[in-house]
Amino acid sequence: MNHSISLTVNGARREFVLDDPRVTLLDLLRERLHLTGTKKGCDRGQCGACTILVDGKRINSCLALAISHDGADILTIEGVARGDQLHPVQAAFIAHDGFQCGFCTPGQIMSAIGMMREGQAGDVPERIRECMSGNLCRCGAYAGIVDAVLEAQAGMDESNQRRSA
Amino acid sequence: MKPFDYVRPATVAEAVAAGAQPGAAYLAAGTNLLDLMKGGVSRPDRLVDVTRLEGLDRIECLADGSVRIGALVRNADLAHDAEFAKSYPAVAEALLSGASAQLRNAATVGGNLLQRTRCAYFYDTASRCNKREAGSGCDARAGENRTHAVLGWSESCIATHPSDFCVPLVALDAIVEIEGRNGRREIALDELHRLPGDTPERESALEPGDLIVAVRLPAAARGFATHARYLKVRERTSYAFAVVSAAAALQVKNGKVTEARLALGGVAAKPWRARAAEDVLKGVAPDAAAFQEAARRALADAKPSGDNAFKIELGRRIVVRALTLAAAGTPARMPALPASPFASISGAIHV
Numbered sequence: 001m002n003h004s005i006s007l008t009v010n011g012a013r014r015e016f017v018l019d020d021p022r023v024t025l026l027d028l029l030r031e032r033l034h035l036t037g038t039k040k041g042c043d044r045g046q047c048g049a050c051t052i053l054v055d056g057k058r059i060n061s062c063l064a065l066a067i068s069h070d071g072a073d074i075l076t077i078e079g080v081a082r083g084d085q086l087h088p089v090q091a092a093f094i095a096h097d098g099f100q101c102g103f104c105t106p107g108q109i110m111s112a113i114g115m116m117r118e119g120q121a122g123d124v125p126e127r128i129r130e131c132m133s134g135n136l137c138r139c140g141a142y143a144g145i146v147d148a149v150l151e152a153q154a155g156m157d158e159s160n161q162r163r164s165a
Numbered sequence: 166m167k168p169f170d171y172v173r174p175a176t177v178a179e180a181v182a183a184g185a186q187p188g189a190a191y192l193a194a195g196t197n198l199l200d201l202m203k204g205g206v207s208r209p210d211r212l213v214d215v216t217r218l219e220g221l222d223r224i225e226c227l228a229d230g231s232v233r234i235g236a237l238v239r240n241a242d243l244a245h246d247a248e249f250a251k252s253y254p255a256v257a258e259a260l261l262s263g264a265s266a267q268l269r270n271a272a273t274v275g276g277n278l279l280q281r282t283r284c285a286y287f288y289d290t291a292s293r294c295n296k297r298e299a300g301s302g303c304d305a306r307a308g309e310n311r312t313h314a315v316l317g318w319s320e321s322c323i324a325t326h327p328s329d330f331c332v333p334l335v336a337l338d339a340i341v342e343i344e345g346r347n348g349r350r351e352i353a354l355d356e357l358h359r360l361p362g363d364t365p366e367r368e369s370a371l372e373p374g375d376l377i378v379a380v381r382l383p384a385a386a387r388g389f390a391t392h393a394r395y396l397k398v399r400e401r402t403s404y405a406f407a408v409v410s411a412a413a414a415l416q417v418k419n420g421k422v423t424e425a426r427l428a429l430g431g432v433a434a435k436p437w438r439a440r441a442a443e444d445v446l447k448g449v450a451p452d453a454a455a456f457q458e459a460a461r462r463a464l465a466d467a468k469p470s471g472d473n474a475f476k477i478e479l480g481r482r483i484v485v486r487a488l489t490l491a492a493a494g495t496p497a498r499m500p501a502l503p504a505s506p507f508a509s510i511s512g513a514i515h516v
Contacts, residue, residue, distance in 0.1 A: 001170070003171065020168070021169065021170070021171035021212070022166050022168065022169070024199075043203065044200050044203060044204075045196060045199075045200055045267075045268060048265065048267060051267055057241075057270040058266060058267050058270060059267050059268075059270050059271045060196070060267045060268065060271070063194075063195055063196050063199045063200060063268075063271070064194075064195065064199075064271065065171075065192070065195060065199065065212075067171055067214075068173075068192060068195070068214050068216055111266070111267065114266070114267075114270075115266060118241075118245075118266070120245070124501055126501045126502065127501050129402075129403070130402075130403050130501065130502050130503075131266055132266075133265055133266075133402075133403035133404040134264070134265020134266050134267045134268065134404055135265075
């Protein structure tokens with residue numbers, strides 16, 4: 001039985017016909033939309049490489065059935081830059097060498113963006129490590145990742161202050 | 166993953182009718198179920214998607230002072246609800262010590278209660294597991310079992326229930342609201358999960374079609390807000406299941422404990438309420454001697470199920486430390502590492 005769903009992906013509304021309810025959001029993004037920035041690492045919710053924002057919140061797209069997310073608003077790594085202008089978290093990852101092989105990086109960046117929206121981390125490195133613990137980096141670039149997130153977080157706080165001033 | 170049919174009922178009554186069919190499983194976030202389905206451990210013929218059911222995603226304060234948490238409330242939303250976290254700090258701390266931020270954003274209250282054991286032999290379909298396949302045997306019994314149960318286990322099954330959330334809930338007398346084929350009923354959370362006995366494949370008191378619709382904390386649970394903690398030992402700092410955990414909650418008046426609540430996690434097939442330990446705390450000063458006696462009582466019936474005798478002594482120490490932290494008072498802010506014995510902000514003592 002076919003199921004029709006619609007999703008908003010990086011701002012564009014998309015319609016899909018699913019001929020199998022087993023399709024995850026991760027596979028839909030990669031196989032149907034060819035948005036391959038979202039990575040399939042463990043495919044079991046353990047590594048965080050597939051992290052995307054759904055309705056503004058970070059989740060593991062490998063453990064989310066597409067059919068159950070009809071109507072959702074999705075943001076992937078492909079949707080965070082404005083043209084050539086990198087998202088502040090992307091720029092900070094480059095500035096602080098927050099990666100080596102790069103495989104976990106889209107998930108790390110989406111997770112960091114989600115974390116900053118949640119507003120729970122503050123500027124304490126211990127909190128950032130805790131709040132980012134769902135994203136594994138097998139190269140061990142954690143020190144750079146924490147520095148990058150701290151800088152992006154500080155930049156965001158500053159621009160928020162400017163806006164409210 | 167085995168193919169399945171998918172239905173999305175519009176009402177709870179339709180969901181219960183669909184969920185009562187043989188081979189049906191309820192789908193909420195799917196953070197545990199899809200993992201199990203990918204591994205071939207769970208093989209439902211039909212998923213009944215309950216995520217769109219109306220009215221199950223609310224946190225309501227009821228007139229009698231209790232709080233009712235809808236089964237579809239996300240773990241993160243509950244933990245970060247300011248009023249809830251202030252009133253039930255050990256519950257919020259337990260939630261924030263579980264899984265990862267991504268999983269907490271998706272996982273639901275009802276799903277947390279019904280998550281399956283993390284026993285590696287349950288997950289490995291090449292292994293014998295009485296829980297996965299009744300009567301097949303238990304490869305954990307003579308296998309890698311250092312994290313397995315020390316209380317309430319049987320020769321048939323030594324698995325533990327992995328929930329953090331359930332530990333303070335059972336300590337605070339949580340009630341589970343269930344919609345079933347014969348209408349609405351409610352049971353104590355303490356009666357939801359079954360000990361394995363000879364039938365480890367029967368994990369809960371739920372019948373086919375039963376759908377958890379809410380969890381309620383009675384008014385009295387609020388009385389522990391100023392002295393309630395959750396403490397969880399993991400094999401890494403974050404994002405790991407409990408080796409042993411404990412929820413402790415006290416009421417102290419004029420230097421004496423007037424009410425005490427204690428439960429352990431990671432030690433049994435259910436969140437383990439330690440009533441005998443609570444009893445010895447009532448009426449005494451909240452001091453080290455009292456907490457050590459409570460710890461001794463809490464683990465009095467414990468016995469190793471394999472290479473896990475250390476969990477019994479670890480359990481005693483965690484109980485003493487959780488009670489000590491609870492007596493010191495709920496911190497004004499959630500610790501940087503919720504429930505962690507390694508948190509730099511509070512709790513760095515040795516017992």
